[in-house]
Each structure stands twice: as structure tokens, then as C-alpha cells.
Amino acid sequence: MQALILAGGKGTRLRPLTVYTPKPIVPICNRPFLLYQIDTLRRAGIKDITLSLSYQPQKIEQQLGDGSDFGVNLKYTVEPQPMGTAGAYKYAEDLIREPTVVFNGDILTDIDLKAVIREHTKRKATATIVLTPVENPSAYGLVETKKDGRVARFLEKPTADEITTNNINAGTYILEPKVLDYIPAGENHSFEYGLFPNLLERGEEFYAHIPQRTYWIDIGTPERYLQAHQDLLADRVGRIHIKERRGQFDAATIAELDELSMIGDDCVIKPGAQIINSVLGPGCYIEEKARVENSIVWAHTRVGAGAQVSGAIIGRGCHIGRAATVNAGTLLGDKTSLTDYSQTGGGAL
Numbered sequence: 001m002q003a004l005i006l007a008g009g010k011g012t013r014l015r016p017l018t019v020y021t022p023k024p025i026v027p028i029c030n031r032p033f034l035l036y037q038i039d040t041l042r043r044a045g046i047k048d049i050t051l052s053l054s055y056q057p058q059k060i061e062q063q064l065g066d067g068s069d070f071g072v073n074l075k076y077t078v079e080p081q082p083m084g085t086a087g088a089y090k091y092a093e094d095l096i097r098e099p100t101v102v103f104n105g106d107i108l109t110d111i112d113l114k115a116v117i118r119e120h121t122k123r124k125a126t127a128t129i130v131l132t133p134v135e136n137p138s139a140y141g142l143v144e145t146k147k148d149g150r151v152a153r154f155l156e157k158p159t160a161d162e163i164t165t166n167n168i169n170a171g172t173y174i175l176e177p178k179v180l181d182y183i184p185a186g187e188n189h190s191f192e193y194g195l196f197p198n199l200l201e202r203g204e205e206f207y208a209h210i211p212q213r214t215y216w217i218d219i220g221t222p223e224r225y226l227q228a229h230q231d232l233l234a235d236r237v238g239r240i241h242i243k244e245r246r247g248q249f250d251a252a253t254i255a256e257l258d259e260l261s262m263i264g265d266d267c268v269i270k271p272g273a274q275i276i277n278s279v280l281g282p283g284c285y286i287e288e289k290a291r292v293e294n295s296i297v298w299a300h301t302r303v304g305a306g307a308q309v310s311g312a313i314i315g316r317g318c319h320i321g322r323a324a325t326v327n328a329g330t331l332l333g334d335k336t337s338l339t340d341y342s343q344t345g346g347g348a349l
Helices: 034-043 057-064 084-091 113-122 177-182 191-202 222-233
Strands: 002-007 048-053 073-078 100-104 107-109 127-133 141-145 151-156 167-175 206-209 216-218 274-276 291-293 308-310
Touching (some): 002 034, 034 100, 048 057, 113 206, 127 141, 191 206
Parallel strands (some): 002 048
Antiparallel strands (some): 107 216
16 A cells, blocks of 8 residues: 655645745644644555645655655655646556555545555455545535445535535545546546546446544645644644644743643743743744734744734744734734734734
């Protein structure tokens, strides 16, 4: 069993954070996001992993290298133009020799992949799609299944009277190599609209796996990116636990740091500062009486004396002026500078 992670997206929904940082390596609790997917694969015994890239691929390869630091073997393929999900899988065909776990590169999940693989093998399936239930399925593509677990049909963004299930495509698949023959070479082709309907038409052994009590979130929007941090800090993600919340940093004895917050290496936190339910990246400088609450602050950002940051995402190398107020819903790109006493409008992320 090997794996392919589809990590070619530009991350447009997360801009301006992704202008200089490709979405697959945006920090989640101070780790490049892809490492969480790599951990999930490694726990299932999968170490042969290919990353399908498109946007700023060199930055991703520089961070992850050959994978040896993370206990896996990484290979890379770079799409010459956007190929779609199935097209990217087809483009990596030369690296695929055996059944393959395919991950969409923006899903944070603690799924038990071993259980999915066991079920796929027991059923002698050609393809297995993992589903996840959501509260409001109207914004997604629904997947209807039969009693024996076979996929019955796909229904994209249904109206209220069309909803028959709340199970949606979770962006995780197991595919036998034979399905590569059903994907046209050199074309933009989709799993959802191309390959999967084709498998149904051909009567292939196409099954769904619906895991129980599994965490799943698409980190591709600011609100969900922030939510993923809140869930990890609160230890709400079953198989993913933050082991080290404190790096090597300098904090005044009268600074307030709650137990949930994560503080990166080389941070400086001055007297009277408060860090509450937040993540500070490496090298942040928090001045006297500043307050950072329910927020994510990327590396090497400075928060001025008396500034208030709440429910915000602040990029790398920013400067928040003295007594500035950064309200909930604020998203600041790298190297943004806010003047003293300024206020951001905020609003819903």
C-alpha cells in the first residue's frame, strides 16, 4: 500500500496567508499542515508517499525533503497545469505500483486508516471512498450508499427536498491500480464528476467506508483554519494530541500564559502580557500588557504594548502597533503593519 496526497491547490480561500506560504505547509499548531496527513499514513504503516504539487512546489520540498526526518519516503510530482483530482492521480501513474491511499491535501482528520484498508481488502473493492457526516450537507456533494456499503449515487449540492443522507465525500480514497485505465491521460479530470460516476456505470466494486467518531475538517477557509487550532488546543481530536505546547522562550514572571496556549521557540513575552487559548509561532515578541486571545500568530510577529488581539489570524513578520485593537474575524497577511491605536474592522472569518 502506498499513498498520494493531492497538494496542488493555490489556497485562494486562505489568502492573503497563502501568498507566500503554500496551503499544504501553512502552520497548524506550529507544524506544517502536511505533517498531520503524513502522521496518519505512517500510523497505518504507509511510508511510500507521493506529493502531487502545483503551486510553489519548491517551498514544500524544501520544508519536507525526502521525508526521512518524519519516518517516511517522500517523492514529488509537479503538474504542468491544473489536472483536476483524478488527472493529478493519473499524472503520477509512473510512481503508482500498488493500491493507493489518496488524500485531498486540505483535510485534517484522525481517521483510522488501518480500518479502512482492512475493509477495502476484505470486500475486494476496486475503490473505496471515505464518507463523513455533516450537519448541513446542502453545500457539499452527498454520497448515497446501499445496505451492503456499495456506493449508489452522487448528488452534488442538493436542494432541501433532495437530501436523503448527510454523508459527504471526506476526500480520502483507496484505489486499485486498474482504475488508472479509466482516466484519460493529459487531461483535467475529476474524481467526483469523472472517475467515480464511471466506476458506477461499469459496475465496479465501489464501496463507501463510514468511520465512527472520526474528526474531519477542511482547513481551507480562515474560519475552519482557526477552528482546527481551537479543536487541537482543546484536545478534541481523538488520535492527534499536542505533546509539547512550550518551546524555549523568554517570559516575564508576571506574564499570564494559560495551559492551553502554544508558545514557539525564541518568543519574548513581556510583563503584564496575556496569552490565552492561542498559538504563537517562533520568534514572536509580545510587549507589556498586550493581550492575545483565541488567536493564531505566525512567526516573528510583534504585538505592541497594550494591544488587544482577539479571534484573529496574523501572518508572519507582522507588526501590531501600541494599543491597537485587532478584532475577531481579522486576517492579516505576512508583513502587515498596523499603526499605534488603530482598530481592525473584523467581522466573521
